[in-house]
Amino acid sequence: MYLKIYLFALAIFVVIDGVWLTLIARKFYADQLGSLMTPNVKWVAAILFYLLFIAGLAYFVILPAVRSGRWDLALLGGLFFGLVTYATYDLTNLATLTNWPIKITIVDLIWGTTLGGIVSTITYFLVK
Numbered sequence: 001m002y003l004k005i006y007l008f009a010l011a012i013f014v015v016i017d018g019v020w021l022t023l024i025a026r027k028f029y030a031d032q033l034g035s036l037m038t039p040n041v042k043w044v045a046a047i048l049f050y051l052l053f054i055a056g057l058a059y060f061v062i063l064p065a066v067r068s069g070r071w072d073l074a075l076l077g078g079l080f081f082g083l084v085t086y087a088t089y090d091l092t093n094l095a096t097l098t099n100w101p102i103k104i105t106i107v108d109l110i111w112g113t114t115l116g117g118i119v120s121t122i123t124y125f126l127v128k
Contacts, residue, residue, distance in 0.1 A: 001063065001066070002059070008127060009054050009057055012122050013054055016115060025107070033101070053085060057081055057116060061073075062074055065077060065124050066128060071121060071125065079116055080113075080116070081120070083109060083112060083113040083116070086108050086113070090108045093105070
């Protein structure tokens with residue numbers, strides 16, 4: 001069951017976040033982060049984040065929601081998990097990096113929260 005949840009969630013996450021990063025928010029990040037952005041994505045780090053984020057989402061949120069038969073737990077748990085994980089990155093950067101844009105932190109927290117909720121809920125319904 002866990003592997004099925006993991007694979008569905010990973011596929012959904014990659015598609016949705018890929019659209020966000022390449023089509024919707026690309027210019028925003030470039031404008032806000034400027035020289036902090038690398039011209040070449042460090043794929044190993046990006047892939048490790050995706051794999052670990054989905055492992056946590058599947059284990060801590062989606063699997064318990066599926067077992068309980070409650071889609072609302074998938075949604076609420078996914079929203080909270082997304083907020084906590086994205087806040088870990090963004091608030092740490094805000095606290096420790098010179099000139100880290102508050103706009104990035106706000107947008108990322110909203111995005112991570114939304115993404116966690118969407119991925120968890122869609123995965124829940126696909127698995128059920």
